[in-house]
Amino acid sequence: MKNTLRNIFHSPKFVIGFVIFFGLLLFTFIYPWFVMADPLEMVGQGNFFKPGTYVSVKDTVDSKYYTLNIQAKSANLGDHIEDKDKADMRDWLVNYGGVSQEEMDAADDNTLVALWLEHYDSKAKQKGLLASKKKAFVRLDKEIQKLASDADMIIAQENEDGELEETASVDSQQYVNTRDISNKRTFVLGTDNFGRDVLTELVQATKVSLKIGLIAGTVATLIGLLLGLLSGYIGGVFDDVIIFITNLFTVIPSFVLLILITYSVGQNARGVTLIATVIGATSWTWTCRSVRSQVISLRNRDHVNLSKLSGHSMMRIVLTDILPYVASYVVMAFILQISSGILAEAQLSMLGLGPSTTTTATLGQMMNWATLYAAHLNGSWWAYFPVVFVITIIAFSLNLMNTGLDQVFNPQLRD
Amino acid sequence: MSDAKRAECLRGKGVTKIFGMGDKKTVAVDHVDFDFREGEIISIVGESGSGKTTLSKMLLGLISVSEGQIYFQGQPRDIKGGKKKREYWKNIQAIFQDPFSSYNMFNKIDSVLLDCINMRGGKHLPYEEKFKLMSEACSFVNLEFKELTNKYPFELSGGQMQRLMIARIFLLKPKILLADEPTSMIDACSRSTILDMLLKLRDEINMTVIFITHDIGLAYYISDQVYIMEHGKFVEHGAAEECIIHPKAAYTKRLINDVPKIYEEWDLSTV
Numbered sequence: 001m002k003n004t005l006r007n008i009f010h011s012p013k014f015v016i017g018f019v020i021f022f023g024l025l026l027f028t029f030i031y032p033w034f035v036m037a038d039p040l041e042m043v044g045q046g047n048f049f050k051p052g053t054y055v056s057v058k059d060t061v062d063s064k065y066y067t068l069n070i071q072a073k074s075a076n077l078g079d080h081i082e083d084k085d086k087a088d089m090r091d092w093l094v095n096y097g098g099v100s101q102e103e104m105d106a107a108d109d110n111t112l113v114a115l116w117l118e119h120y121d122s123k124a125k126q127k128g129l130l131a132s133k134k135k136a137f138v139r140l141d142k143e144i145q146k147l148a149s150d151a152d153m154i155i156a157q158e159n160e161d162g163e164l165e166e167t168a169s170v171d172s173q174q175y176v177n178t179r180d181i182s183n184k185r186t187f188v189l190g191t192d193n194f195g196r197d198v199l200t201e202l203v204q205a206t207k208v209s210l211k212i213g214l215i216a217g218t219v220a221t222l223i224g225l226l227l228g229l230l231s232g233y234i235g236g237v238f239d240d241v242i243i244f245i246t247n248l249f250t251v252i253p254s255f256v257l258l259i260l261i262t263y264s265v266g267q268n269a270r271g272v273t274l275i276a277t278v279i280g281a282t283s284w285t286w287t288c289r290s291v292r293s294q295v296i297s298l299r300n301r302d303h304v305n306l307s308k309l310s311g312h313s314m315m316r317i318v319l320t321d322i323l324p325y326v327a328s329y330v331v332m333a334f335i336l337q338i339s340s341g342i343l344a345e346a347q348l349s350m351l352g353l354g355p356s357t358t359t360t361a362t363l364g365q366m367m368n369w370a371t372l373y374a375a376h377l378n379g380s381w382w383a384y385f386p387v388v389f390v391i392t393i394i395a396f397s398l399n400l401m402n403t404g405l406d407q408v409f410n411p412q413l414r415d
Numbered sequence: 416m417s418d419a420k421r422a423e424c425l426r427g428k429g430v431t432k433i434f435g436m437g438d439k440k441t442v443a444v445d446h447v448d449f450d451f452r453e454g455e456i457i458s459i460v461g462e463s464g465s466g467k468t469t470l471s472k473m474l475l476g477l478i479s480v481s482e483g484q485i486y487f488q489g490q491p492r493d494i495k496g497g498k499k500k501r502e503y504w505k506n507i508q509a510i511f512q513d514p515f516s517s518y519n520m521f522n523k524i525d526s527v528l529l530d531c532i533n534m535r536g537g538k539h540l541p542y543e544e545k546f547k548l549m550s551e552a553c554s555f556v557n558l559e560f561k562e563l564t565n566k567y568p569f570e571l572s573g574g575q576m577q578r579l580m581i582a583r584i585f586l587l588k589p590k591i592l593l594a595d596e597p598t599s600m601i602d603a604c605s606r607s608t609i610l611d612m613l614l615k616l617r618d619e620i621n622m623t624v625i626f627i628t629h630d631i632g633l634a635y636y637i638s639d640q641v642y643i644m645e646h647g648k649f650v651e652h653g654a655a656e657e658c659i660i661h662p663k664a665a666y667t668k669r670l671i672n673d674v675p676k677i678y679e680e681w682d683l684s685t686v
């Protein structure tokens with residue numbers, strides 16, 4: 001036993017698969033310690049936010065109630081423009097902008113800027129102006145545009161009369177440390193169609209899917225093992241009946257059976273455990289067949305005969321003289337059943353027949369949502385690709401473990 | 416002792432075993448009659464596929480008898496049901512051909528011997544008592560129990576395993592021992608040791624030994640009675656000397672010719 005375990009953990013394939021699988025499992029347990037938010041909490045109004053860090057719009061400015069961004073382009077722009085430029089602007093507006101001299105004389109700095117923004121056109125006919133002068137005007141215009149768009153933000157607050165009143169202004173040169181922003185969310189994998197954090201949802205979905213796989217694998221292995229052991233050891237009519245039922249289940253595609261059962265159970269009754277059990281109850285046939293054939297070859301072995309001669313009961317012979325010899329196979333079958341259980345759940349959920357619950361997500365359900373909201377068409381790769389990746393990684397690690405075990409138990413396969 | 420004085424042990428009348436049905440029907444053992452007396456060593460000799468092992472399994476009660484009846488100590492044998500079978504197995508035990516497959520490799524050696532003590536009703540003995548019994552059994556077969564305890568079967572050599580099987584029989588003290596080619600997987604040196612132990616055991620507990628072998632020379636060496644089996648039938652039986660020195664059946668003669676002789680040229684024409 002100890003020796004076998006040592007051999008197993010010396011198989012690189014098994015160890016890699018084991019590390020990946022348990023790393024993933026551990027991650028699903030540790031992650032919720034750090035991110036305590038509800039995985040299905042909807043953040044943000046839009047759907048399919050790109051991965052990245054998001055700051056609450058409210059918190060970007062220091063206001064308790066609400067913010068108002070006033071277009072204060074010309075509030076005090078004049079201060080930033082040199083007098084010489086102002087004179088040039090006036091000349092241009094009078095000569096080429098179609099502004100009358102009287103209007104220009106009456107205009108103060110702010111009005112001048114407003115007029116400039118309104119009338120300046122670099123493509124206007126500017127007779128008598130040198131090319132270099134024209135370019136200088138274009139540069140000046142760019143500068144003013146920039147100043148205008150970078151203009152201060154004014155924070156206004158509703159006063160007692162219900163009117164907005166300026167309380168503060170935020171300069172474009174003011175900065176705040178990102179750490180001081182309290183309401184900041186980083187969506188490593190963006191958000192999904194409901195505006196939920198994909199990473200948090202994915203971690204929980206992985207946990208639920210692994211649970212489904214484990215339950216389905218356990219159920220399938222237990223049923224297959226029990227029936228295989230009994231029908232193989234007892235033989236006779238009992239064996240015929242069991243193998244008939246097994247063949248029946250093998251011939252009917254289990255996926256069709258799965259769809260029919262989950263559909264007939266009804267929308268409200270489909271919980272995670274029920275789906276897992278149903279998956280397990282439809283996928284035990286191969287375990288049963290293989291265990292049975294191994295038991296048949298074992299039951300005529302000398303050590304079994306000797307155990308009979310020593311007066312051991314049937315139960316004891318099956319448990320101590322037969323089960324240990326098929327245990328290695330059963331462990332491998334169990335690992336494969338977990339992987340196929342997870343895949344079966346994903347397939348079912350894609351069809352919308354998965355666990356019906358509003359409190360948890362599964363990998364299949366995330367795929368289903370992504371498909372329903374056309375994530376693959378609008379380029380929101382983060383909504384479905386990580387899910388596919390996790391499913392692949394789980395199946396890969398389990399299959400790797402299985403291959404590793406196979407090589408330990410069947411030395412002929414070692415390369 | 417003459418045959419008449421020895422008590423009847425196992426007797427068979429028209430014992431038949433048929434496997435399969437219809438076209439696939441195979442008659443493995445075909446209406447054989449036999450009469451094994453207490454304290455004798457009986458050899459059943461035949462080549463592979465002659466039905467020796469099937470007969471031995473029927474004698475052990477591991478497989479059912481298709482036709483005919485086996486009598487145990489003069490009474491028709493009744494082994495229907497687990498309890499009666501277990502009672503019967505207190506009287507008949509076996510040593511199998513392959514010592515490597517005779518052990519459950521997941522159990523320690525101690526458990527094999529402890530099972531025997533439990534079967535003989537020693538379940539409630541204190542461990543010191545059990546230890547003494549096990550040591551005694553092991554020293555009977557020239558093994559040291561202290562060295563074997565807590566070991567797994569695969570840590571032993573084939574000869575040691577087979578000797579431990581004899582130690583098991585020593586503890587169980589059955590009336591009949593069925594030895595199914597116990598030496599065929601063992602090297603020649605260990606072979607004589609094991610045969611000697613079997614003979615010693617017979618003398619010690621007056622056991623009937625049914626020795627199944629394909630080696631007619633070996634059969635001559637150890638047995639009182641010889642049954643020659645061909646295609647599921649006994650073609651010849653009788654006292655060992657009579658049967659092997661003066662064979663009547665052609666099959667027996669062939670078997671005798673097939674034994675290689677060290678100082679003569681081996682006639683391969685009959686093989």
